[in-house]
C-alpha cells in the first residue's frame with residue numbers, strides 16, 4: 183500500500199519548490215500531458231481496480247490489482263478505457279492458478295507502451311525487450327543472461343529500486359550498474375579513470391530505439407484536422423503514425439545516438455500551475471549537474487520535444503481533458519474543441535482557465551538506461567575525443583582531451599613550428615647557395 | 625684534426641632512445657591532441673602511456689649517468705661566446721668562417737647548445753614529465769577524496785603539456801637542421817652513431833680548455 187506503483191506519487195524534495203508529493207497523479211508530461219480528467223483511459227496501467235477519478239480510495243487494499251504484476255500465465259489483460267479493471271476475456275481463475283514473481287511481460291505491458299503506443303516514451307523500453315537479442319540488450323537477452331526486470335529493479339515490500347526522472351527528483355532508490363559490476367570494472371586503467379565522470383550507460387548504450395522507433399517530437403498544435411467531419415490518421419512508409427487528428431503530428435526516430443548531460447541524480451519539475459516563459463522552450467523536468475559537481479557524471483538522455491497547450495493569459499500549462507467517456511464532457515478526442523478540453527481539464531486541477539490558449543515548446547529529459555550493448559559495440563574513444571561532431575560536442579565547462587585545446591597555445595605553437603621550419607629552410611638554402619658560389623669562385 | 629672518442633656508449637644509446645621516444649611521444653601526443661590521425665585515438669593513448677613510462681625510466685638512468693660521470697657540468701650555461709656563437713649562425717656560417725667555439729671531449733657543447741639543452745633539462749622535460757604524470761593520475765586524489773591534491777580541471781595540466789610538446793617538436797626540427805652544421809654536413813651524425821669525431825687540435829679561442837685524456841686515434 184506504500185508502493186509507488188500503487189500511489190502514483192511520493193513525497194520528494196523538489197529543488198526550488200520544497201517538499202512536495204509528486205508523481206503520475208499530478209505531474210505533467212509532454213506526451214499525453216496528464217491523467218487528470220483522463221483516468222478512465224490512462225489508469226488502465228494503474229495497479230488498481232477502478233481508479234477512474236480523484237475520489238479513488240487508496241486505502242482499500244481490495245482495490246489493489248495483484249495480477250497486473252504477478253500473473254505468470256501471460257494471459258492477464260486490463261480493459262481499454264476500464265480504469266484498471268480486467269478485460270472481460272480474461273479467465274481469472276486460470277490466471278490465479280499461475281501467479282509468481284513478475285516477468286518481463288508483466289512490466290512491459292505497461293512500461294513499454296507508455297504515452298499511448300509502443301516505445302512512445304522511453305526509447306529504450308519497448309516491445310522488442312520482451313525477448314531481445316544480445317545486440318539489443320545484453321542483460322535481458324534470452325541467449326545471454328536472460329535477466330528479468332526485477333533482477334535489477336529489486337523490491338522490498340513492493341518498494342522497487344529505480345525510478346524515472348520524469349516524475350521523481352531525489353537521488354535515492356536508484357538502480358546502479360555498480361550494484362552488480364564494480365566501480366572500476368575494466369582491465370584498462372584509462373577506461374577505469376573515466377568512471378569518475380562518465381556513467382556506464384554513456385559508453386555502453388551507443389544507441390537507443392534499436393528495433394522500433396521512438397517518439398522524438400509531438401506537435402499537439404496541429405491536432406483537430408478532420409476529413410469529412412471525421413478524425414483520421416496518417417502513417418509513414420514504415421507504418422508509424424505521423425499524424426492523428428486526436429493528437430497532432432509526430433516525428434519518430436530509430437537507432438538514435440543519445441544526447442548527453444551532466445547529471446547528479448537530482449531533478450526539478452514543472453508542477454501544475456507554475457508560470458512559464460512562452461518565448462523559449464520550457465523544460466518540464468530539469469536534470470541537474472555540472473562538471474564541477476563531484477556527484478555528477480555524464481549520462482545519456484533522450485530529449486522529447488513537443489508543442490503543447492498553455493493558457494496565454496495565466497501563462498501556465500493547460501491540463502486538457504482528452505479522453506471522452508460521455509457525450510458533451512469536453513473530451514478533446516471526441517469534440518476536437520481545445521477551449522472545451524481546456525475548460526474541463528483545468529476544473530480537474532482546480533485552476534482557472536482564461537479562455538485563451540496557445541502552444542508552447544516543451545522539452546523532457548529521459549535518462550537512457552536500458553538496451554545495454556555487448557562490449558564489442560561500446561562507444562569508441564574517438565567518438566567523444568574528437569574536435570569535430572563528437573558525441574559530447576554540446577557539453578561545455580570542462581577540458582576534454584582531443585576535443586578541447588587552448589586557441590592561444592595552438593596559434594603560438596603552430597606559429598613556432600612554422601617559423602622554425604621556415605628558418606631552417608631559408609638558412610639551409612642560403613648556406614647551400616653561398617657554399618656553391620664560393621666553390622665556383624675558387 | 626684528430627679522431628676522438630666523444631660520445632660514450634651510454635650517451636649514444638641515451639641520445640637515440642630519447643630521440644625515438646620523443647618522436648613517438650610527439651606523434652601519439654598530437655594525435656591525442658586532435659592534430660593528426662594515425663594510430664586511432666585509443667591506440668595513441670595506449671602507446672603514449674607506454675612510451676611515457678619508458679621515457680621516464682630512461683630519464684632516471686640518464687640522470688644517474690650524468691651525476692656519476694660529472695658530465696652534467698657540460699650543460700652549465702655560460703655567457704662566454706654566446707654572442708659569438710649566435711653571430712656565427714647568422715653571419716659566419718655563410719662565409720665559411722671557423723666555428724667560434726672549439727669542440728673538445730670535455731667541452732663538446734657550444735654556448736647556445738648549453739643554454740638550450742639546460743633549458744630542456746631543467747624546464748621543458750620536467751614540465752612534460754610532471755604534467756604528463758598528473759594527466760595520467762589526476763583521478764586518484766579526487767576519487768580517494770584527498771581534496772588538497774584534487775585536480776579540478778585537466779585544462780591547466782593539458783595546456784602546460786601541450787606548450788611543452790610544441791617546444792619539443794620545434795626543438796626537434798631545429799636540432800635536425802643544426803646537426804648538419806658541423807665540420808661537414810654529416811660529421812655530427814656520424815659522431816653520434818660511432819662515438820668518434822674528428823676534432824681540431826688547438827684553437828686560439830679555447831686555450832683554457834684542458835686537453836683530453838681519452839684514448840686518441842689519429843688519422
Ligand code: HEM
Nearest residue numbers: 649650653654656657669676753756757759760782789792
Ligand atoms: C614522461 C613524459 C610524458 C608523460 C608522462 C606524458 C603523459 C601524457 C598523458 C597522460 C597524456 C594524456 C592522454 C593520455 O591519457 O595518454 C598526454 C597527452 C599529450 N602528450 Fe604526453 N606525456 C609525456 C611526454 C610527452 C612528450 C615528450 C610529448 C611531445 C613531444 C607529449 C605530447 C603530448 C601531447 C601533444 C598530448 C595531448 C595534450 C592535449 O591535447 O591535451 N607528451 N601525455
